Amino acid sequence: MLTLKRFANPDVTRAFTNIVWLGLERLTQIGVAIVISGMLARYFGPDTFGKWQYANTLLLVLSPITWVCGAEILVPTIVSRPPTQLGTVLGSAFALRFSVSVAALLLTWLGIALHFFDPLVGAMLAGLAVTMLFREPFVGVINAWLQSMTYSKPQLLTSMSTAVLKAGFAYLLVRAMATPARFGWLWAAESAAIGAVLLIYYIRRHGGKLGWRLDRSLFKHFATAGTVFWLGLVCMYLFLKLDRLMLERAISFADLGRYSAAQQLNENWITLALMLAQTIAPAFVYRVQDAAQLRRNVWRLTAMTAALMVSGAIVLDLLAGFIIRSVFGPDFEGAIEIFRWAVWLSVPAGVEAIGNLIVLKYQAKFVLLSKWLLALAIAFVVNLLAISRLGAYGALVGLAAGYLAAASVNLYYIRFKLRP
Incomplete structure (x- = not known):
């Protein structure tokens, strides 16, 4: 009876539906990413594919700059303010994010114009960087409004649809033998389409009017609130892509392409672990107030996640040759051994993800940043020493060292916060 009552609760039902849509969207994105990567790897070849992956790495390092005023700040603000102030809240957040995104885009284009990058990498990045103009100002702001209602279906459905369409257009560009630089603009078009659809949806939900207004005091609040969390996320994404940034200086683009191919598949596998953590977090971490129960839950979740990651790594290790050849083709044989080692990074990554839930539960922003x-810092030093000796495998050592350092900080914080 209790279970039936829980599911009869509209809030619980809405949250469960939201999680289902989130899972479908993530699985769709992962599937489409693998299909497109395999298609482009075969079309570009290892050298050009390495440049494409490096351009994407640069984008993923630059994008967190536009994440100022994250959802952890914007969503609670929307919820706490009366509905009449929604336009002011969203308008102020949009103004801040749009101005930061424009600055980031112009600086990126300036770097390309000054030849900071390989010419082809710069040409690819020129189109990819335009995504920053739409992702956070339009998609991010409207998605925060949807999250405040626990109703992300419109954004997730739009994202899934455009991802499938992007794969279709990528296939057409390959068939038309388009130049590699043109593919970056396909990603820009996708982000613009998502932003346009969500903007139209918002306007239709509000009587055909946008109604966004700028409030200077709220603008300043958004610009300063959450700065520590924002810096922590910037450091996290820089850590996750540091291996490719440092390898670009040490190995050929062809070898970088093989390394990136292996790492992309591995990162998709790790993403599934993060999805699991996000799915179980509300019930087993965020809603639990008793310290002893929370401590037991964390250790059990950590053990379960470690066992899952080890089991998955064993399977992926055994199937590495089949997976790499099937997705990327015969020119990427060198990625097989890298992939076999890389999949074991999922174990410390999964353990770190569970420990991070406690950091997020208690909003320990300085712990997040310090971690x-x-x-x-550790990954940079290890990469500096190991890449020159071990090549691409040295970068894996750097990632492993960084994940272990992050997990150790989580462990220390959990022992401190949840001590008996």
Whole structure:
């Protein structure tokens, strides 16, 4: 009877539906990403594919700059304010994010114009960088409004649809033998389409009017609130992509392409672990107030996640040759051994993800920042020493060292916060 009552609760039903849509969207994105990567790897070849992956790495390092005023700040603000102030809240957040995104885009284009990058990498990045103009200002702001209602279906459905369409257009560009630089603009078009659809949806939900207004005091609040969390996320993404940034200086683009191919598949596998953590977090971490029960839950979740990651790594290790050849083709044989080692990174990554839930539960922003600063510093030093001796495998050692450092900080914080 209790179970039936829980599911009869509209809030619980809405949250469960939201999780289902989130899972479908993530699985769709992962599937489409693998299909497109395999298609482009075969079309470009290892050298050009390495440049494409490096351009994407640069984008993923630059994009967190536009994440100022994250959802952890914007969503609670929307919820706490009366509905009449929604336009002011969203308008102020949009103004801040749009101005930061424009600055980031112009600086990126300036770097390309000054030849900071390989010419082809720069040409690819020129189109990819335009995604920053739409992702956070339009998609991010409207998605925060949807999250405040626990109703992300419109954004997730739009994202899934455009991802499938992007795969279709990528196939057409390959068939038309388009130049590699043109593919970056396909990603820009996708982000613009998502932003346009969500903007139209918002306007239709509000009587055909946008109604966004700028409030200077709220603008300043958004610009300063959450700064520590924002810096922590910037450090985290820089850590996750530091291996490719440093390898670009040490190995050929062809070898970088093979390394990136292996790592992309591995990162998709790790993403599934993060999805699991996000799915179980509300019930087993965020809603639990008793310290002893929370401590037991964390250790059990950590053990379960470690066992899952080890089991998955064993299977992926055994199937590495089949997976790499099936997705990327015969020119990427060198990625097989890298992939076999890389999949074991999922174990410390999964353990770190569970421990991070406690950091997020208690909004320990300085712990988050310190953790990723430490991981970034350790990975940089290890990469500096290991890449020159071990090549691409040295970068894997750097990632492993960084993940272990981050997990150690989580462990220390859990023992401190949840001590008996």
